[in-house]
Amino acid sequence: MPSFNKVILLGNLTRDPELRVTTGGLSICKLGIATNRVYQTRDGERREEVTYVDVDSFGRQAETISKYMTKGRPILIEGRLKLDTWETQQGEKRSKHLVVLENFQFVGGRGDSADAGGSGSHVERNSPPPRPSRAPDSPPSRPSQPTDDMEDDDVPF
16 A cells, blocks of 8 residues: 655744764754644634644755754755654653654745745755756747647646
């Protein structure tokens, strides 16, 4: 049976990222983000709900996040949900869900303010190569004109 595990979150860091390196040289960065949901009750009262999520990132992404992100800064996280289980010193079994980061983007400007307004972004994986710029002497490209010989069945959507 097929399954799908994808999480996309946009929120603010709740603390400074914590970077550590394993004895094998793998960088691990632990961070927390808060996402807000604003809604109205049946009585018309406006309420806000905050969800706190722990995120683990690895490798170069962990190093980049640790270097450039601080508490309060916005970030877009794409990853997968994971159930982390452990046993306390008293022998009690504990568990919690966390997100394992696969991709991320910086959100907002380069300023210190979380709502700086601009849009900077950084994608560590699966980003397409930069497109070559058009030569200044070449004419601008024109959009292709639709042809009349195309049938409705040929359209893939």
